[in-house]
Amino acid sequence: MSRNLQVAAASVLIGLIVLGLKGAAYWVTGSIALLSDALESIINVAAALAAFIALRISGRPADDNHQYGHHKAEYFSAVLEGVLIVLAALSILREAYYGFLDPRFPDQPLNGMLLNGAATVINALWCMVLLRVGRAWRSPALVADGKHLMTDVITSIGVLAGFVLVPVTGWPQLDPLLAGLVALNILWTGWGLMRESVGGLMDAAPPPDVVARIRELVSTHAAGAIEAHDLRTRHAGRMTFVEFHLVVPGDMTVAAAHAICDRIENALETEMEDTVITIHVEPEAEAKHKGVVVL
Template sequence: MSRKVLWIAAASVLVGAIVLGLKTLAWWVTGSVALLSDALESIINVAASAAALFAITVSARPADDNHQFGHHKAEYLSAVLEGVLVVVAAVTIMREAYYGFLDPHLPDQPFTGMLINGAATVINAIWCLVLLRVGKSMRSPALVADGKHVLTDVVTSVGVLIGFVLVPVTGWPVLDPLIAGLVALNVLWTGWSLMKESVGGLMDAAPPPDVVARIRELVSLHAAGAIEAHDLRTRHAGRITFVEFHLVVPGDMTVAAAHDICDRIENAFERDMDDAIITIHVEPEGEAKHRGVVVV
């Protein structure tokens, strides 16, 4: 586990708390239902960041007797939880928008509220980019999920700011809850997408096609002396990619020679994909299926 990932996750909780404070202040100054909804979404954002920090800490634990393949999937559990929290936030925002429709009113001090909320939005936007960049580079589902959650918060705030511009200009107070309702729909869609992606990881979904293609290429290039590799299976677990396949070798090859080929393949994966765990089953020539990876 990179200490960088852990520090970013911890900083995310702090940033979320600062943004929540600013948005709460903006709502208190204006009394806007859209700003209240924005602040409610940020409360869940802080809780989700804390869950991501916990999950990343757990996933860093080494394998033990009860979890012999490690704790990497803890990050997917965090991502699912964040998706659920995003959906809860969307429903909460819709509820506040509904009550705003029943009793619409122009917000107080819209310019001041706009400045405060705008500052929170800028902070969130910058932090969103950091989370997504680091999460993707370090292959951390929890950080990527946290980044997407923060992105929904940014979208929410942008929608609120648009409403703040339109409400005083048009004199239509109903636009305040209308903007909140539209943003809630976008937040709901993001939460659903996040949960769907994370559940795929929990269900041992295969890596993206380009990763699988690279795996096949590495086996082909570094298995000289073998005949073919077949029954290739791959799955993701957090930052770890598990790779399993059968390696067919000449029937008269010694165990030591076959072991050398396996070592060469494993070393190639370690150089190219240091977060991959390889399991190779060596078979004699008679087991060849001629529909797997052709060795160069």
């Protein structure tokens, strides 16, 4: 099992543990805010399962029907997670509405706080792991899962704050009101996840700093060529696709031009893992005198 799949499988297990703790917290308190937190944890488990399946698919090698690989499967997982977050938020808003119409003080608030607090600590620690490894391994599915857990952590902190304020203020409506605010925060996060994932499905370019580094590497390692133009980049999951036209002197041999291409490819692949590079070699008559200037 790959390292990505191991982390995704661990997310499912941790999600089930957190769901159990939050479900118990709601069971002993009857709090609408804790119910909202538990509902979001159900989505966490479903999203972790979706991420696991997507990572299994994206890890498959290229085949006759998918000659560029299956890397975009991770974006479908992230979009699905965003949809699930939105559905969870709408469900929480519904519960908050009915709870506001018929407010009540939570039962056993201390026990609820302890259970929810333990779940929050577990989520916070795992969230940091997912975000760190997801970004390091360029995995949209793991990053999306980490961002989702971050919203869950924020949610839980808000719920715990509400537990303190409800008995202090003597205002039971604060419990469903807090649940409603949590739902709005979840909606915002879900929208952000879907927006980023759709960008990946639409072959969005890598971040500007990555594109700038690609141009720099091409310029530095293309000695002997004249220029590189029509540079295009896109990313799909952990893969980055780079293609451009390389202009060389008209009398340069094929072997010499090929050696320059090999040098550029080695430089890009050494610094940027999981990169697919396509170079079209042209004679100097095709120079556009723009694009990447060879140093």
